[in-house]
Amino acid sequence: MAPIPASVIKVGHIDDVQELKKKKTSQIPERFIRDTTERPTLDKPISYPCNINIPVIDFSKLVEGNRDDFCKEIMKLRTCCEEWGFFQVMNHGIDLDLLERIEKVAMEFFMMPLEEKQKYPMIPGTVQGYGQAFVFSEDQKLDWCNIETVDIYSREIRKLCKNLLKYIAITLSLNDDVFEEMFGVAVQAVRMNYYPACPRPDLVLGLSPHSDGSALTVLQQGKGSSVGLQILKDNTWIPVQPIPNALVVNIGDTIEVLTNGRYKSVEHRAVTHKEKDRLSIVTFYAPSYEIELGPIQELVDDKNPCKYRRYNHGEYSKHYVTNKLQGKKTLEFAKIKN
Numbered sequence: 001m002a003p004i005p006a007s008v009i010k011v012g013h014i015d016d017v018q019e020l021k022k023k024k025t026s027q028i029p030e031r032f033i034r035d036t037t038e039r040p041t042l043d044k045p046i047s048y049p050c051n052i053n054i055p056v057i058d059f060s061k062l063v064e065g066n067r068d069d070f071c072k073e074i075m076k077l078r079t080c081c082e083e084w085g086f087f088q089v090m091n092h093g094i095d096l097d098l099l100e101r102i103e104k105v106a107m108e109f110f111m112m113p114l115e116e117k118q119k120y121p122m123i124p125g126t127v128q129g130y131g132q133a134f135v136f137s138e139d140q141k142l143d144w145c146n147i148e149t150v151d152i153y154s155r156e157i158r159k160l161c162k163n164l165l166k167y168i169a170i171t172l173s174l175n176d177d178v179f180e181e182m183f184g185v186a187v188q189a190v191r192m193n194y195y196p197a198c199p200r201p202d203l204v205l206g207l208s209p210h211s212d213g214s215a216l217t218v219l220q221q222g223k224g225s226s227v228g229l230q231i232l233k234d235n236t237w238i239p240v241q242p243i244p245n246a247l248v249v250n251i252g253d254t255i256e257v258l259t260n261g262r263y264k265s266v267e268h269r270a271v272t273h274k275e276k277d278r279l280s281i282v283t284f285y286a287p288s289y290e291i292e293l294g295p296i297q298e299l300v301d302d303k304n305p306c307k308y309r310r311y312n313h314g315e316y317s318k319h320y321v322t323n324k325l326q327g328k329k330t331l332e333f334a335k336i337k338n
């Protein structure tokens with residue numbers, strides 16, 4: 001995607017959060033401190049029942065289960081997509097060794113001296129490279145996080161996404177290849193987020209609330225990482241408790257549009273922890289940039305009038321990466337206003 005010209009963006013001075021942590025100061029620079037309304041309320045008990053967890057899909061039942069298991073798991077997947085937009089996938093078939101290796105690669109990168117990491121700077125208007133993405137002005141609050149994009153690890157996740165989309169199509173009573181046919185050569189980006197421990201997790205956010213612009217996102221939470229991912233459900237932030245070896249999957253804006261809002265992308269954010277750091281490896285799976293998208297015909301009728309206009313996916317992606325993360329605001333781009 002063409003980056004937007006660097007000259008028009010003034011992002012001001014951005015401290016590196018890992019370097020800040022090394023200084024062992026409890027002073028948080030002003031640019032990281034959120035307005036009171038945005039701060040995570042970490043010490044207050046969660047009003048939602050504590051045992052609430054995002055649902056889990058057993059992928060092996062979809063791939064190789066008997067008819068009964070398959071049908072039950074498909075129904076569960078439909079509920080996951082309709083009511084949650086987020087679920088964990090166990091028995092996904094990806095070599096657990098590979099998951100471990102990618103974590104190691106990521107940590108080795110983040111532990112390199114700053115000068116080394118800065119050899120891969122983030123290109124303005126993209127989310128690739130080392131640094132803070134989604135920063136567009138000097139007064140914008142910063143996320144307590146560093147981001148790096150790499151090319152490896154994506155083949156297996158690509159397979160998983162293709163299969164998941166096939167099963168999601170089945171939950172919608174559509175042809176199972178509908179998404180694959182539509183997407184062309186799907187675009188995939190792997191992003192690694194490292195959130196160092198923060199002396200004041202109550203004042204900062206690891207990653208601002210947002211929905212993903214992708215069709216699907218697959219997220220691997222680092223072993224031993226703090227519980228940091230939270231999703232917004234019924235106006236409450238619910239933590240996603242990591243399940244060993246499972247991957248977290250969520251519906252992105254693209255599926256929301258294609259399903260005419262039946263499956264919605266869900267707002268999520270990351271919070272930091274006082275003592276523990278956190279790693280997440282996130283793969284975004286989306287249609288090819290030249291593809292024109294809009295709600296699928298079969299999902300539009302008198303009861304479900306068309307809610308989104310048709311647009312070029314490349315334009316949407318550009319719009320997404322050139323705006324700051326702000327809940328689901330980016331999707332306004334596609335909404336038909338009444």
Ligand SMILES: O=C(O)CCC(=O)C(=O)O
Binds near residue numbers: 193207219228270282
């Ligand atoms: O680190 C996390 O758990 C959240 C990451 C995320 O939402 C993203 O990179 O889009």
Ligand SMILES: [Fe+2]
Binds near residue numbers: 210217268
């Ligand atoms: Fe995300």
